[in-house]
Amino acid sequence: MEVEKIPVxxxxxxxxxxxxxxLGEGLAASVERMRNGGTALQRxxxxxxxxxxxxxxxSELLPQGPQRIQRLIDRCMQPLVRELGNPExxxxxxxxxxxxxxxxxxxxxxNAPGAAxxxxxxxxxxxxxxxxxxxxxxxxxxxxxxxxxxxxAAIERGFVxxxxxxxxxxxxRFVLRGFxxxxxxxxxxxxxxxxxxxxxxxxxxxxxxxxTKNASIFKDPLGTFVGGGIAHDANHISGPxxxxxxLMRAIQCAMKRSNVNASGIHVINAHGTGTDYNDAMESIAxxxxxxxxxxxxxxxxxxxxxxxxxxxxxxxxxxxxLNAGLVLRSEGLSELGVPSMVNVLTKDMKIEGDLLLKxxxxxxxxxxxxxLRAKKK
Amino acid sequence: MNGLAHTRYRNGxxxxxxxxxxxxxxxxxxxxxxxxxxxxxxLPRFPRMDRSSKLVAIGGSAFxxxxxxxAGHSKDTIGMxxxxxxxxxxxxxxxQTQLDxxxxxxxxxxxxxxxxxxxxxxSIQHGLHGSGLCLLNxxxxxxxxxxxxxxxLHEHGxxxxxxxxxxxxxxxxTATFMVVTERTLAxxxxxxxxxxxxxx
Numbered sequence: 001m002e003v004e005k006i007p008v009x010x011x012x013x014x015x016x017x018x019x020x021x022x023l024g025e026g027l028a029a030s031v032e033r034m035r036n037g038g039t040a041l042q043r044x045x046x047x048x049x050x051x052x053x054x055x056x057x058x059s060e061l062l063p064q065g066p067q068r069i070q071r072l073i074d075r076c077m078q079p080l081v082r083e084l085g086n087p088e089x090x091x092x093x094x095x096x097x098x099x100x101x102x103x104x105x106x107x108x109x110x111n112a113p114g115a116a117x118x119x120x121x122x123x124x125x126x127x128x129x130x131x132x133x134x135x136x137x138x139x140x141x142x143x144x145x146x147x148x149x150x151x152x153a154a155i156e157r158g159f160v161x162x163x164x165x166x167x168x169x170x171x172x173r174f175v176l177r178g179f180x181x182x183x184x185x186x187x188x189x190x191x192x193x194x195x196x197x198x199x200x201x202x203x204x205x206x207x208x209x210x211x212t213k214n215a216s217i218f219k220d221p222l223g224t225f226v227g228g229g230i231a232h233d234a235n236h237i238s239g240p241x242x243x244x245x246x247l248m249r250a251i252q253c254a255m256k257r258s259n260v261n262a263s264g265i266h267v268i269n270a271h272g273t274g275t276d277y278n279d280a281m282e283s284i285a286x287x288x289x290x291x292x293x294x295x296x297x298x299x300x301x302x303x304x305x306x307x308x309x310x311x312x313x314x315x316x317x318x319x320x321x322l323n324a325g326l327v328l329r330s331e332g333l334s335e336l337g338v339p340s341m342v343n344v345l346t347k348d349m350k351i352e353g354d355l356l357l358k359x360x361x362x363x364x365x366x367x368x369x370x371x372l373r374a375k376k377k
Numbered sequence: 378m379n380g381l382a383h384t385r386y387r388n389g390x391x392x393x394x395x396x397x398x399x400x401x402x403x404x405x406x407x408x409x410x411x412x413x414x415x416x417x418x419x420l421p422r423f424p425r426m427d428r429s430s431k432l433v434a435i436g437g438s439a440f441x442x443x444x445x446x447x448a449g450h451s452k453d454t455i456g457m458x459x460x461x462x463x464x465x466x467x468x469x470x471x472x473q474t475q476l477d478x479x480x481x482x483x484x485x486x487x488x489x490x491x492x493x494x495x496x497x498x499x500s501i502q503h504g505l506h507g508s509g510l511c512l513l514n515x516x517x518x519x520x521x522x523x524x525x526x527x528x529x530l531h532e533h534g535x536x537x538x539x540x541x542x543x544x545x546x547x548x549x550x551t552a553t554f555m556v557v558t559e560r561t562l563a564x565x566x567x568x569x570x571x572x573x574x575x576x577x
Contacts, residue, residue: 133514159527364500
């Protein structure tokens with residue numbers, strides 16, 4: 001795919017990030033837990049009337065509200081808005097929501113209109129006063145990474161000056177039963193890239209971050225957006241391409257767009273679901289992109305697959321760690337078991353480099369890749 | 378109309394560039410099948426796809442038949458932007474009903490409970506590897522759609538984008554698709570694009 005580099009005389013900066021996941025709240029505390037603690041995945045037999053290993057957020061952390069998904073969003077958005085000094089979200093602000101199923105539990109309660117994904121855009125627009133209608137991006141499990149790619153490009157093209165990105169999904173019987181029917185759920189905490197992996201673990205989470213062309217709105221910027229790409233496998237609706245075609249194309253688009261070659265990438269945060277086919281596909285795509293040597297982790301062994309939130313949540317955690325000169329291990333990995341060469345970490349590692357590649361892949365054969373740079377030391 | 382290649386489906390009434398291809402029979406499923414047949418494309422998977430995927434297949438495939446706006450174009454640089462209100466809700470409800478009755482639902486149906494699967498199906502049918510976005514909104518938001526198309530064209534290296542509104546729920550099916558390029562978007566203001574979406 002030929003992508004012509006358009007000169008962009010602009011730096012898009014990330015900051016005011018807030019996350020909520022089974023690890024707890026906040027980037028610093030979550031990364032600390034990942035360094036010194038184990039998985040936040042828990043075995044339960046009471047949730048959704050079926051035994052399962054899940055990544056759940058403690059309800060005690062959530063503000064009051066009728067819908068769980070809104071409570072997750074508010075818990076991330078309230079500190080974000082405070083940190084920015086309660087700005088007016090004029091038409092120079094965009095809002096990009098990433099979700100796969102929104103409040104699908106509403107359907108179980110007979111409220112089909114409440115389950116429409118645009119309902120969360122209504123909530124965010126009304127509660128935080130966005131002038132422009134928030135986008136709802138639903139590219140399956142690549143939604144979060146796609147939203148960052150699109151928001152970054154929207155600022156570079158001058159459509160907006162600032163963008164709030166929110167990735168969110170909650171656990172539901174609807175999705176759990178579906179993944180179980182596909183035999184895609186592990187009975188134990190998932191083991192991304194491991195030889196003994198036998199499925200993913202589902203989790204829930206919310207992650208919010210601001211992208212801007214004006215870094216001075218942040219007290220402490222997190223890093224910069226460098227480029228992004230999205231591509232389709234055009235192969236199968238529920239299984240990833242055996243050749244990693246779509247993921248390879250998404251990575252190549254992000255690299256070309258950013259004038260970066262493989263040797264310029266220092267860290268990879270992969271999708272790493274723990275299913276046989278996904279992790280195998282990713283290893284093939286990374287090898288085809290000449291990225292076999294790059295230190296790589298997948299974070300789902302810590303808190304599960306948070307679906308539409310995953311791309312945003314995992315990007316922010318990896319970038320925060322990289323700001324401390326760290327690449328965190330891939331929790332659950334003991335023996336690498338993928339067909340192509342990849343450098344998946346079993347231990348946390350110190351690193352000098354600053355350029356992070358984040359990738360996500362989802363049903364429908366959709367793949368997304370973004371490049372983010374850690375802040376200057 | 379405006380010189381832009383476009384298709385329109387309204388509850389069985391299907392036109393390609395304003396020319397009538399199929400008319401309603403009163404049965405939503407028969408209508409989808411008839412509209413598909415009118416394009417004369419072989420696709421053994423079609424009967425097994427969910428309604429939302431069928432609607433996108435109907436709305437978008439006319440651009441690839443002989444003489445179509447995208448016939449013979451490189452499949453690597455065709456992007457997709459698909460917007461709707463209900464996404465996969467038509468299948469979500471069927472899946473939920475089965476889940477409530479049996480505490481189990483088939484994996485084949487679950488896969489269709491994501492709004493972007495219709496776009497994934499379409500990319501498989503036509504071998505499209507390009508960038509794509511599935512957007513949900515209460516109503517057609519032309520500003521959003523235009524921005525999405527411009528990002529795919531200018532930032533993701535696409536030469537053309539199939540963009541459209543596609544929505545199916547409670548037996549009501551509406552789809553309007555068009556092909557846009559950098560040039561056609563630059564030549565047309567939003568009111569002209571809106572006219573294509575709103576004309577009956």
